Amino acid sequence: MTAMIDIAAAKKTFTMHLQGGIELPVVSGVTFHVNASECVVLSGPSGAGKSSILKMIFGNYRCDSGRVGIRHRGTLIDLAAAEPRQVLNVRRATIGYVSQFLRAVPRVATVDVVAEPLIVNGLARAEAQQRAGELLHLLNIPERLWQLPPATFSGGEQQRVNIARGFISDMPILLLDEPTASLDAANRAVVVELVAEKKRQGVAMVAIVHDDEIRHLIADRIVDVTSFAAAA
């Protein structure tokens, strides 16, 4: 098995300069790997550092030390030490991130918000929009909304738009930050099926899910984040 993510001894501390330089330890000794076709769920109470770990894997938070190995175009690169351009390339081609909240871009139609990751990677607009439509349909976003910008949608609708945007690409790694948080049962089931489909395609996933039922349905392995609690 080739690990798609291989994170070793990663450490993150925030230094709050505006609060007299307080050191806020977040996590240390973060070590685990994720194989292709596998979904690893991070567990632990609120504040244990689950989201921080996802952000370290995405290159959004910088690590103090340790290694964040990502298999990108066949080679393992250390995202913790990568140049900004390299991180951007990895995000364009390898790692997708589905957050809880949509960062709405004013004036861009929903169907284009969803299609954008494919267009960025060079797919023709019409084809990208068609795939976006299929996903929006699956996630029960009515077609009359597709041409509207999602800024005015309800929280649940925005989240489903965001899920569609996250799942549309063919990224070999997906990070899921509470993808089902405010969804109803029908849409939660859709997300579970989308995750299963990604597994069949060989995608490696790391997820944060609070819902026990969903966790059982999607997790192949659970990594307990409390063991990475940083010594204060």
Place this chain on the structure above:
Amino acid sequence: MADQDSADLDMLENDQPLLLAESLSKSYGRIAACRDVSFSLYPGEVLAIVGESGSGKSTLLQLLSGQLAASGGQVSYRMRDGVTRDLATLGEAERRLLFRTDWGFVHQDPAQGLRMAVSAGANVGERLMAVGWNHYSRIRDTASDWLTRVEIDIARIDDAPRTYSGGMRQRLQIARNLVTEPRLVFMDEPTGGLDVSVQARLLDLLRSLVAELHLAVIIVTHDLAVARLLSHRVMVMKGGRVIETGLTDQVLDDPREPYTQLLVSSILPP
């Protein structure tokens, strides 16, 4: 997927900087406005220079665009023929040509980048004439195209920009700059002084044009929201020095330097 392959190839082949700044400094007497700035910019990359007034960001922009002579260090640029040249060694004519063709400069005050008394069409057409276009109706057609792209009603093509609103003037300035298909555009606080709703529209327009045209941009702004929306990378300046640099979302979500933390924490939540 042929499209996909060519996109990948683009990324690999563009692995050569478009612009390179090495140890760039500028002092006015004993005051150092800009100290030891080095970075490289790649095709299609948007770099935001942020910092408060007096941090040296506008001086840096002028040094980079060859409008101000550096006290130390150098700026090199990869010309359209693929040869990388030190800007200081370019003759005046070569520098002007670069400015008219391969570069754009969007000023905060559109009056600095436009000719306020001539028509909008002529403002856009002028850049084309400067690079040798001489067919009137082709120039006019291209100018109309560009006015449409920046969402200016064609019916206003013969009006002078002094009859335009602030937001329209700024969009016209952008059209004037982009009509020659530059590869690099400098922007100095392009949304400064505009109403919030007008700003949002302009940012949205800039964002899509930059992506569509694969433009490299160096944008000076004190507005971190502008940096977040438009840029891939950020350089934070203070006292003429670059104190922090990185991917835009890294620097804004995980700021390290005390001053960057202060900047980020000073934003009011939306």
